[in-house]
Amino acid sequence: xxxxxxxxxxxxxxxxxxxxxxxxxxxxxxxxxxxxxxxxxxxxxxxxxxxxxxxxxxxxxxxxxxxxxxxxxxxxxxxxxxxxxxxxxxxxxxxxxxxxxxxxxxxxxxxxxxxxxxxxxxxxxxxxxxxxxxxxxxxxxxxxxxxxxxxxxxxxxxxxxxxxxxxxxxxxxxxxxxxxxxxxxxxxxxxxxxxxxxxxxxxxxxxxxxxxxxxxxxxxxxxxxxxxxxxxxxxxxxxxxxxxxxxxxxxxxxxxxxxxxxxxxxxxxxxxxxxxxxxxxxxxxxxxxxxxxxxxxxxxxxxxxxxxxxxxxxxxxxxxxxxxxxxxxxxxxxxxxxxxxxxxxxxxxxxxxxxxxxxxxxxxxxxxxxxxxxxxxxxxxxxxxxxxxxxxxxxxxxxxxxxxxxxxxxxxxxxxxxxxxxxx
Numbered sequence: 001x002x003x004x005x006x007x008x009x010x011x012x013x014x015x016x017x018x019x020x021x022x023x024x025x026x027x028x029x030x031x032x033x034x035x036x037x038x039x040x041x042x043x044x045x046x047x048x049x050x051x052x053x054x055x056x057x058x059x060x061x062x063x064x065x066x067x068x069x070x071x072x073x074x075x076x077x078x079x080x081x082x083x084x085x086x087x088x089x090x091x092x093x094x095x096x097x098x099x100x101x102x103x104x105x106x107x108x109x110x111x112x113x114x115x116x117x118x119x120x121x122x123x124x125x126x127x128x129x130x131x132x133x134x135x136x137x138x139x140x141x142x143x144x145x146x147x148x149x150x151x152x153x154x155x156x157x158x159x160x161x162x163x164x165x166x167x168x169x170x171x172x173x174x175x176x177x178x179x180x181x182x183x184x185x186x187x188x189x190x191x192x193x194x195x196x197x198x199x200x201x202x203x204x205x206x207x208x209x210x211x212x213x214x215x216x217x218x219x220x221x222x223x224x225x226x227x228x229x230x231x232x233x234x235x236x237x238x239x240x241x242x243x244x245x246x247x248x249x250x251x252x253x254x255x256x257x258x259x260x261x262x263x264x265x266x267x268x269x270x271x272x273x274x275x276x277x278x279x280x281x282x283x284x285x286x287x288x289x290x291x292x293x294x295x296x297x298x299x300x301x302x303x304x305x306x307x308x309x310x311x312x313x314x315x316x317x318x319x320x321x322x323x324x325x326x327x328x329x330x331x332x333x334x335x336x337x338x339x340x341x342x343x344x345x346x347x348x349x350x351x352x353x354x355x356x357x358x359x360x361x362x363x364x365x366x367x368x369x370x371x372x373x374x375x376x377x378x379x380x381x382x383x384x385x386x387x388x389x390x391x392x393x394x395x396x397x398x399x400x401x402x403x404x405x406x407x408x409x410x411x412x413x414x415x416x417x418x419x420x421x422x423x424x
Contacts, residue, residue, distance in 0.1 A: 012192075013132035017141050019191050020125050021148040023087055026180040027121055028152035030094040033176050034059075034110060035242050036160040036261035037169040039250060044169065045103055053377025055103065056243045058111035060235075060370025064363045066119035071359020072214065074124040075352065079131075080191040082124050084184060090117025091180025098173035123359035126342040130354055131194040136284065139296070139343040143280020146338050150269035150276070150331070154262070157246070161261030214356035223348045223414040224357065226406035227341070228364050230300065233399035234337055235369030237311065237392045241268075241330075243373040245314075248385045253320050267324045268331035275335030279303070283340050293347040293415060296340040297407035301400040303336025308393040308400075315389030348414040350421060 034041070034056070042052050074082055093113035100106045126142065133141040160172040218224050250260035279299060286295035310333065313326035342358065349357045376388045 013137075013141070015190070016129070016132055017145050019187060020083075020129065020145055022183060023083065023121070023187065024125065024145060024148040025152040025155075026087065026091065026176075026183060027118055028149045029156035030090055030114065030176050030180060031059075031118065032153045032156040032242065032265065033094070033160040033172050034097075036157050036246055036265075037164045037172050037257070038243070039247055039257065040164050040169040041106070045106070047103060049377040049380045050374065051103060051377075053243065053374035055106055055111060056239070056373035057370045058107050059115045060239060060366045060373075062112050062115035063119045063122070064365075064367030064370060066116045067122050067359045067362045067366065068215070068356075069359075070120040071123035071356040071362075074120075074127060074355035074359070075214070078193050079124050079128040079355070080187075080193050082120055083128070084187045084191060086117050086120035086124070087180055087187065088117075088184045089120070090114045091177045091184065093117055093177070094173050094180065095177030096173075098170040098177070119362075122362045123355045126358050127355040128193070130342070130346055130351075138346070139283040139287070139339060140280045142342055143276045143283070143339045146276045146280075146335075147273050149338075150273045153242070153265045154269045157265035158258065158262035161246075161256075161258035165256065165258050214353050215360055217353055218349065218357050218360050221348050221414050221417075222410035223406045224345060224361075226402050226410065227345055228361055230304075230337070230399045230403045231341060231361050231365040232368045233395045234304075234334070235365040236372045237395055238334075239366075239369045240372035240376050240389070240392055241311075241314075244376055244380075244385055244389065245327075248315075248389065249323075252386070253323075263324065264327070267327035270331070271328040272331035272335040272338070275303075275332035276339045279336040279339035283343060287343070293344060294407050294411035296344050296347075297403050297411065300337045300340050300344070301403040301407070303333045304396040304400040304403070307333035308396045311393035311396065312390045315386045315391075348411065348418055350418060 038052055042049075045051075070082070070086075090113070093109050097106070097109040097114065100109050125145070129141055129145065130138060156176065160176070163172045163175060218228075245264040246257075246260045249255050249264050250257065253260075255263065283296050283299060286299065287293045289295065307330050310326045310329035314323055314330060317323050317326065341361075345357055345361065346354060372392075376385065379388045
């Protein structure tokens, strides 16, 4: 009987990745729809680049404000139910965004409702994956899951632009939102926690840490602080790129909405798809070698350093083929950061803080990263999107230096402290 249960667990842990893959695909698809049809919405509302950047910034701000509470509850209640509720909320909000006719309605539906819904998903899914996947398969599982982000952005970038060109931008939101609502019923049927472990913890009446206690514990770990800085830098650059690259290609190279939406996302995320699978397998191998988990920090820092020149070319080159090549390089190398984030974090943070630590990481990442679209939006009339986009490369160089400092000065001590805590 025990063997049957173990075999079922081994099978389900990969079914879980498939279910969360679809969920994350919808999560990122719904997010990218706005960026793809931004020019049509801007024309419809009759507002400036700065106002459109503000709408995008509000989304990330509400995400950042909500995500700590999501992480807090994800360490205390059913993670599967929280994910299901999250998808139902952001998918419904996405559908209703198709009916928005004013900036206020766009902020309420797009920024607040969708942002809050997606915030509940963000810190919950990596902790649920970690329940089923230990360090021997964790980076690989999370890397496979991460590919849904790349596919979601590519597909939504193309389809949202195509739907907007043929039917109007409103239908892009209606169709993508409806798909998420339908998938919610599949998750109600199949998604589940690793219940025996969570019930045993509940029965022992172990006092759960408060939100402030969890945040305090995370900031006592220098490696985690460096990861927060690195993730914040990553999101700042990615948010600016995702928001403005479709419009930049459309205006600079006179592409259609469908072509700009597709090409701005395809080259980066197709390359990232390959990169994250390479990085995920490599990450588990280097973690098993001499040096252990801290070797993952070298992969992250190296990826950011190699991606930085590509960011400059993305913004400064006047040759469309070179821009596409730079987008591909940018995507491939940034995937080395994506593949290692939570594996590194969970190597130095106790299990009881896994969701909370993910939430803090995302709170700072999306909180500070939310400023990127509005900054680039207001700088656009003065410097142009080209210069603004290229300048983002500096941020990743600084982040790489911070991550390398964690590798050489902090990781060993933080991992040893965690091991001592778990042995007590």
